[in-house]
Structures are given as C-alpha cells and as structure tokens.
Amino acid sequence: DQQVKQNSPSLSVQEGRISILNCDYTNSMFDYFLWYKKYPAEGPTFLISISSIKDKNEDGRFTVFLNKSAKHLSLHIVPSQPGDSAVYFCAAIGRGSARQLTFGSGTQLTVLP
Amino acid sequence: DGGITQSPKYLFRKEGQNVTLSCEQNLNHDAMYWYRQDPGQGLRLIYYSQIVNDFQKGDIAEGYSVSREKKESFPLTVTSAQKNPTAFYLCASSIDLQGYEQYFGPGTRLTVT
Numbered sequence: 001d002q003q004v005k006q007n008s009p010s011l012s013v014q015e016g017r018i019s020i021l022n023c024d025y026t027n028s029m030f031d032y033f034l035w036y037k038k039y040p041a042e043g044p045t046f047l048i049s050i051s052s053i054k055d056k057n058e059d060g061r062f063t064v065f066l067n068k069s070a071k072h073l074s075l076h077i078v079p080s081q082p083g084d085s086a087v088y089f090c091a092a093i094g095r096g097s098a099r100q101l102t103f104g105s106g107t108q109l110t111v112l113p
Numbered sequence: 114d115g116g117i118t119q120s121p122k123y124l125f126r127k128e129g130q131n132v133t134l135s136c137e138q139n140l141n142h143d144a145m146y147w148y149r150q151d152p153g154q155g156l157r158l159i160y161y162s163q164i165v166n167d168f169q170k171g172d173i174a175e176g177y178s179v180s181r182e183k184k185e186s187f188p189l190t191v192t193s194a195q196k197n198p199t200a201f202y203l204c205a206s207s208i209d210l211q212g213y214e215q216y217f218g219p220g221t222r223l224t225v226t
Contacts (some may be wrong), residue, residue: 009153022164032213043117043203043217044156093213100171101215103155110142 008103018078023090030092117218136204145187
C-alpha cells in the first residue's frame with residue numbers, strides 16, 4: 001500500500017516555463033514533507049521541505065505547496081532550466097519515535113531547451 | 114569537506130555469495146539508513162540505526178544484515194538469502210532520528226548473476 005504517490009512517472013517542460021510536480025499521500029500522521037532531486041547513478045539531494053503547519057515554502061526558483069485537506073503537495077519550478085532535468089522524489093515523515101522517510105516512486109522531469 | 118561515501122560504485126557478485134557494501138560519513142550524524150531503489154520505484158528502507166550498536170529493521174530487511182560498531186560507519190551485508198539482490202543501494206544519514214533531512218551518499222549499484 002503506497003502511502004506516498006507520484007502518479008506521473010514523467011513530465012516534459014519547455015525551458016523557461018513552469019514545472020509542476022505533484023504528490024499525494026494517504027497517511028494523516030505525516031507532518032513533514034520533502035522533495036529530493038536525483039541524477040542517474042547518484043544519490044538524491046535534498047531540495048526543499050515543508051512542515052504540515054504551513055501551506056507554502058519558497059526557496060529561489062522552487063516553491064512547495066501543501067494542501068492538507070486534499071493530502072496533496074506540489075513542487076513548482078519557475079523558470080525551468082535544462083539542468084533541472086532529473087528524477088524528483090516526494091518524501092514524507094510522520095509523527096512517532098522512528099521518523100522514517102517514506103518515498104514516492106519519483107517523476108522524471110525533462111526540461112527541453 | 115563533510116559527506117557520505119559509499120564504495121564501490123559498481124559491484125558484481127555471483128549468486129549465493131554474501132557481499133558487504135560500505136558506507137562512511139564524517140558529518141557527525143547519529144542516525145544512518147540504508148535504502149534500496151529498483152527501476153520505477155521509490156526508495157525503500159532496509160535498515161536504520163540511531164546510535165552506535167543499535168539498529169532497527171526497515172520495511173524490507175529480509176536477506177540483509179547491518180552493523181554499527183562506529184558512529185561513522187554503517188556497512189550493509191546482502192546475504193544469499195536475499196531473493197532479488199540486484200539493485201541500487203543508497204546510504205543516508207541525519208543528525209538524529211528527529212532530523213528531518215537525510216543526506217545521501219552516491220550509491221552502489223549491485224549486480225548479482
């Protein structure tokens with residue numbers, strides 16, 4: 001049972017336009033959400049996060065939005081650049097003593113020049 | 114220059130052999146984790162450790178073993194009991210189990226034939 005879902009395995013966007021990556025979750029105990037970016041044959045790198053007490057967090061070109069009632073979050077990249085082409089993983093962490101990250105299956109973003 | 118190192122980057126083994134993957138960190142982090150990534154899937158937690166000489170099973174621990182004799186090191190042994198060992202293995206660390214952000218190593222691609 002996937003608790004964190006990224007339903008779009010791939011997304012292509014023109015350079016300079018907005019990229020919107022989506023993520024849904026089912027576990028209401030999740031209270032912190034993270035986005036990681038991963039290039040082939042490398043480990044994921046942390047990109048941006050958001051606490052469940054907020055609905056938006058912005059860092060440069062990256063903004064994460066959280067809609068708790070819909071159990072949905074999204075990552076916006078504006079403007080998109082070719083170097084943003086990578087797999088993006090949504091991850092969630094829940095309340096409890098063992099705060100393990102639960103990852104989605106990832107979305108391959110391709111930014112076309 | 115702090116970080117997480119994993120070696121080797123590529124590893125080949127014959128079926129039936131145990132193999133140990135190395136993970137070292139110099140971030141002074143207490144918590145360390147092992148994940149497995151398969152094509153088209155997110156990262157799945159194998160084992161994690163919050164302190165030296167203590168470790169806990171993750172979601173897919175069967176066929177794997179770990180040790181945590183030093184704070185800096187968290188080696189993973191893939192045993193012959195693991196039915197599908199070919200995968201990309203990622204080690205991560207965080208300040209402690211309450212630390213939200215996990216930092217990942219570059220990964221080891223294990224191929225078992």
